[in-house]
Amino acid sequence: MIIPNASQIRELDAYTIAHTPIKSIDLMEKAAKQCFQKIKPILSKTMEVMVFCGPGNNGGDGLAIARMIAGAGFHTRVFYVGQPEQFSPDFETNLRRIEKFLMVTVSEIQKVMDLPVIDKHNTIIVDALLGTGLNRQVDGIFFEIIRHINNSGAKILSIDIPSGLFCDGNALQQNDAVIRANHTYTFQFPKLSFLFPENEEFVGNFTVLDIGLHPDGIRELEGNNFLIENTLIKSFYRGRSKFSHKGNYGHALLFAASEGKSGAAILAAEAAMRSGVGLLTAHVPKYVLPILQAGVPEAMCRKDDDPYIVTHSGEVSMFNAIAFGPGVGTDPRTANALKMLIQNTINPLVIDADGLNLLAQNPTWLAFLPKGSILTPHPKEFERIAGKTQSGLHRLELAKDLARKFSIYIILKGAYTAVVCPDGRVFFNPTGNPGMATAGSGDVLTGIILAWLAKGYPPLQAALISVFLHGTAGDLAAARLGMEGMTARDIVFHLPKVAKKLFA
Template sequence: MKIFTAKQIRSWDQFTISREPVSSIQLMERASMAVAHWISEHCKNHKKLAVFCGNGNNGGDGLAVARILYLKGFDVDVFVEDPKGKFSEDASVNLKRLRDMSGISVRKFNQSENYNFDDKTLIIDALFGTGLSRPLGDEYTILVEQLNAKKTIRISIDVPSGLSADEMPEENNVILKADYTLTFQSWKRAFLHPEAGKYTGKVEVLDLDLSKIYSENTETAYFVTDDVLIESVFKPRAEFSHKGSYGKAAIAGGSYGKIGAAVLATKSALKTGAGLTFALAPDCGYQILQTSCPEAMFIKGGEEFITNFEIEKDCTCGIGPGLGTHPETGKNLLGFLKNCTQPLILDADALNLISKDSKNLKWIPKKSIITPHPREFERLFGSTSNSFKRLELAREKAKELDIYIVLKDHHTQVVTPQGNVFYNITGNSGLAKGGSGDILTGILTSLLAQGYSQEETCILGVWLHGKAADLAAEKYSKESMLPGDVVNELGNVFLLLENKL
């Protein structure tokens, strides 16, 4: 799914209006029907609505939603700045339609101070949409602060009021904190970054059937990894194949006390389907790896830490899980990289060793995949003021070094050398545990070994990792799920893929 800016989305609306037999007010009705349908289907225990509407088209959506849900049997109260004030043309139409109906009161914002917000009340936020490009004014700031203090569910239409669709909020900005955001047609970039995403709650994308011609022909560098994309990337196993058909994956990792990381990476490589899997680790991990991963072949790389990175040339390597940062390991890793011409996966301590000197970045083989979390990224490339700017720096470095960067976060971003960004929306906070990144390294190594391109490897691998975590969370909870549980769910994810999700 492509991600468009607020400006592009407005152009998309206008393009649809100009090419199809639909007017702007009809398109507003289409959007409002979609919102009303979602609320009526998902909020059956709530029959009381307090709808807060601005004077623009987002407010017009709210006014139409109020009317539609009233007709569906909801008890509806509408709040506006001034019922006699100036509204946008389409919002004015919906305000008139509302006034023509009996049973819905239209009140001023300040009357909400004495309103009874009980636990069955839904607050509908239709104050400002994607067009807002400035902080809220004083009156709206007071109102939003009051609504944020209410102990009831808040649903924002399109974007939470006060939040820009395309930029990070300033630290002191007042923004409505939604439990759900019902956005139109596509994700907004801001929703996918932690500084702004914390205001959206759960995001639901409502399809308004806007022009497909516009979306196909309009360029963007930003995408969301959705089911359609995954179906196009995934390659089912051929019936007439053998272990040689699916490559050789080698996991180089582990050190005294950190063999578990190598175990998790090796298990996930095996579970993801590599034809042959090797574990290059120090001798202190021999019994652990051979016992826990008997399907993998062991290669001795040292005694208590790896000092020898000799791996067969036809192997795809994933280096880093539990590697440690011993000087001898660092020296030999850099020596290996200087002579390596094949793309590989670098994670964890491999990145920490490289980051000790910025000159080491040039030794990362072209087309390789690196998987830093934010702190590792900072050690490699420097600090930034927010995650938007960190991503833009990642785009610069991916192009400069000709590598793929998997920037791990709540919505992990895959950054290509061409500057394209794919946001992943599978996964959950249960992955916030040591060992989760090691699993991803094993998955990526296995997919690359099987012949997926680097871009396909990153997109599919990150999605698989997150989807397995979602299944694990359903079984064990986000608190109690373990990285090993995520590995064990990979098989169920492949079953979903084989059954077309």
């Protein structure tokens, strides 16, 4: 699913109106009905609903929603801001409609003294002040209304986008000029700004509502930001031939572990095996070998000369894919092993954990990474490589620059994990949950990527499949065990169930 920018959303609205027998006001009514159906179950006849509307189409949505809420018998008050010359045609139509509803109080806000008293215990606020077209700082009476709503302590529901939040990021907006919604009901697509951690306090949870925008118009949209869908992942899957054997599914090499970190090797190795790799060899320090062979008997082991750390890369030409990093530490001899590996392989590498820390200590090595290599940093690991970041949007832009410069893929781990491509495209993963913020979760992802890469899938496909499966397995684990009690091994345990269901 493409994630359009603000101008594309307007163009798509216009395309839908031009190519279907629907007027703009009717499309607004359709969107409002979708919102009302989601909002209605959380309303109570003992509570008051306050709907705050701006003069544009977002305000028009709010007026239509208010009319429906009132029509369902809920106590509703509407507050709008703006002069008649600022009203959009659809706002004006819906204002006339709601003013005919005697059960709704409609009030204009011109100054701070017009702001209503809000009982936080008995009020739900619907925010429809400013929409996706916002492109400047919020000030004046809009700023005062937003601050008043935020300070009320009442539950806030935003329509399409929290007022004050920019559709494509929020680097230029001051935080106290943005509505802090508990839930956002957004139309047709998530907005790019919803996917950055700094905006969670404004967006809250969000629900995407299908308002029936024209499918041809959606297909014609061009852009670089996408939300991964299971249909895309299914389209990559090649299946298995009845006459295939383990050699058809690749031989992977995993460099992992150091003293006290044998668990990282076990998790990555087990994840690779559970992801269908044909053969796996783990290059580990001598003392880790018996631990790994007992923990993952399906994996073969190649012991390093050193008992406690990885010190050399050895022969690598026979392997289809190689991963380096889980638990290896940052000893200078381990750094030399990574350097030799980069010099001696032409196939894309998967580099994670301490492998990333070693790259951060030796940034010139980035230029020698095989094209199509995959780096999987969490935010701190990324900052060690790219420098301090100011926001999720800033981090994404830096990652795009690095991916383009070195022809690599960067997986920015976290909520809505982003797969950043050398060509500028970014794919956001909607699966996963906070229970996955646990030791070893990243090692599991490394093993999954390694397996799909070894099976012959191109780097982009391997990355997208892996983050989607990883997150979905985490969601199954959380549903079964709860987010507080799940571990990285629970993610591994659920991988086969996810693959079975997705690729059936």
